[in-house]
Amino acid sequence: MTLDSAVMRFAGVVVxxxxxxxxxxxxxxxxxxxxxxxxxxxxxxxxxxxAAIVFKALGVRPGNTFK
Known part of the structure; x- marks a missing residue:
């Protein structure tokens, strides 16, 4: 899972x-x-x-959007 997909999944769960x-x-x-x-x-x-900052600190591999 990349950082981009983790952020989108998290946002979907929150919404x-x-x-x-x-x-x-x-x-x-x-x-x-x-x-x-x-x-x-x-x-x-x-x-x-x-959320991208938190996921990045947790070691989720980078994607293309949130660098």
């Missing part, structure tokens, strides 16, 4: 998990969904992603 939590637990969880979406949007322009 799906927080949307499910907003539906089944408390509507306030939608804020996490919005935060994840905003983070993905800004990362598409800046190539800066905090």
């Amino acid at each position: 799906l998990g927080s949307a499910l939590a907003a539906h089944f637990i408390n509507p306030a969880w939608i804020w996490l969904t919005l935060f994840a979406g905003a983070n993905m949007f800004q990362a598409s322009f800046t190539r800066f992603c905090p």
